[in-house]
Amino acid sequence: MATDTPSKAAAQPDAPKKTLKGDYRKPGGISKGRPPLAAKPQAALSSVKTRQLIRTHHALNKQLAKAEADGDTAEADELKKRIADLGGLKSYQQASQLGQANDRGGDSSSVLMEWLKPAAAQLGSQPAKLRMLEIGALSTKNACSKSGLFDIERIDLFSQADGIVQQDFMERPYPAKDTDQFDIISLSLVLNFVPDAEGRGEMLKRTCRFLNIKKSLPDKLQAFCPALFLVLPTSCIANARYMNEERLTNIMASLGYVMMHVKQTAKLVYYLWQLRDKSVPEEQIFSKKQVNPGAGKNNFSVVLHANRKSRAEPREAKVKEEKCTDVETSA
Numbered sequence: 001m002a003t004d005t006p007s008k009a010a011a012q013p014d015a016p017k018k019t020l021k022g023d024y025r026k027p028g029g030i031s032k033g034r035p036p037l038a039a040k041p042q043a044a045l046s047s048v049k050t051r052q053l054i055r056t057h058h059a060l061n062k063q064l065a066k067a068e069a070d071g072d073t074a075e076a077d078e079l080k081k082r083i084a085d086l087g088g089l090k091s092y093q094q095a096s097q098l099g100q101a102n103d104r105g106g107d108s109s110s111v112l113m114e115w116l117k118p119a120a121a122q123l124g125s126q127p128a129k130l131r132m133l134e135i136g137a138l139s140t141k142n143a144c145s146k147s148g149l150f151d152i153e154r155i156d157l158f159s160q161a162d163g164i165v166q167q168d169f170m171e172r173p174y175p176a177k178d179t180d181q182f183d184i185i186s187l188s189l190v191l192n193f194v195p196d197a198e199g200r201g202e203m204l205k206r207t208c209r210f211l212n213i214k215k216s217l218p219d220k221l222q223a224f225c226p227a228l229f230l231v232l233p234t235s236c237i238a239n240a241r242y243m244n245e246e247r248l249t250n251i252m253a254s255l256g257y258v259m260m261h262v263k264q265t266a267k268l269v270y271y272l273w274q275l276r277d278k279s280v281p282e283e284q285i286f287s288k289k290q291v292n293p294g295a296g297k298n299n300f301s302v303v304l305h306a307n308r309k310s311r312a313e314p315r316e317a318k319v320k321e322e323k324c325t326d327v328e329t330s331a
C-alpha cells in the first residue's frame with residue numbers, strides 16, 4: 001500500500017461555525033484587532049464563497065433527508081425551496097467544478113492517473129480499453145477522459161454535458177452479465193454528498209455489484225483491477241466522530257476491498273481499493289459508533305447492514321446527533 005504523509009491541517013478543517021442563514025463572521029471575531037491584510041486575490045475570495053455554498057448545500061440536503069424520513073412535509077418543502085433559491089443541484093455542481101480548478105487543487109482524477117502510471121504501457125496495449133464507470137461526473141475533460149486509456153461511462157444526478165448520462169447510481173440496474181461490469185469505478189466527492197449514513201453504506205455496497213472480479217487482465221492491470229477510486233474530504237476521515245481510516249478500511253474489507261493506494265492532502269483524501277473477494281454479508285454490520293470522540297468533530301459516518309430491510313441495528317435518525325462541525329467538501 002502506498003501512502004503520502006497527511007498535512008497537519010488535515011485535522012483542522014477550516015469549516016467556520018455558521019448558521020445556514022446569514023454570514024458566519026461576527027463583528028469582534030478573531031479578525032478583530034489584526035492589522036489590515038493585503039487585498040486577497042479574487043480567486044481566494046471566491047474560494048471561500050465556493051466552499052460556503054457547497055457546505056450549505058450539504059447541510060440543507062442532510063436536513064431535507066431527515067425531514068423526509070420523519071414525514072415532515074412542511075419542513076421538507078421549505079428546505080426544497082431554500083435549495084432551489086440557492087440555485088439547486090446546478091449551482092452545487094458549478095461550485096464543485098470551481099473547486100476542481102487548478103488554483104484549488106485540481107482535478108482529482110489526475111491522482112488516479114498518477115497511480116496508474118506503472119501500468120500505462122499495458123493499459124495502452126489492451127485490445128479493449130479498461131471499462132470505467134464515473135459516478136458523479138461533472139466533466140468529460142478530466143485527466144482520465146483525456147488519457148484516452150479508458151472506455152468511460154459517466155453518470156450524474158444532473159447531467160451538465162453531452163457524454164454524461166443523467167442517472168442515479170442507486171437506481172441503476174445491476175449489470176446482467178460480467179461483460180457489462182466495469183474494471184474501475186470512480187466515486188470522487190460523491191459519497192459525502194449522500195445525506196445519510198445508511199445511504200452511504202448502500203452506495204459502497206452497490207459498487208461491488210458493478211465491478212468485474214472474474215476478468216483476466218495482464219499482470220500490471222490485474223495488480224489493481226477491479227478497483228474503486230474513492231475521494232473524500234479529508235475531514236470525513238481525519239476529523240469525524242464516527243469515522244477514521246481504520247473504520248473505513250474495516251468497512252471496505254467487509255465488502256471485499258483491499259486498500260492499494262492512499263494519498264491525503266489538507267483538503268482531500270484519495271483511495272484506490274481493489275475488489276478481491278466476494279463480500280461477506282454476515283460481517284457487514286457497522287452501526288454508528290464513536291471511534292474518535294471529542295469536541296469540534298463532524299458527524300460523517302457510514303452505516304452498513306448485512307440486509308438493510310431486516311436490519312436489527314438502530315437507524316441513524318434515532319441516534320442522538322452530537323454538535324458537529326461541517327464536513328469540508330470542496331477540492
Ligand SMILES: C[S@@+](CC[C@H](N)C(=O)[O-])C[C@H]1O[C@@H](n2cnc3c(N)ncnc32)[C@H](O)[C@@H]1O
Pocket residue numbers: 089093096097100108135136137138155156157158167168169170187188189190193194231
Ligand atoms: C461534488 S460533485 C463531485 C464531482 C466530481 N466527481 C469531482 O470529483 O469533483 C458530486 C456529484 O455527485 C453527483 N451524485 C451524487 N449522488 C449521486 C448518485 N446517486 N448518482 C449519480 N450521481 C450522484 C451529484 O449530482 C454531483 O454532481
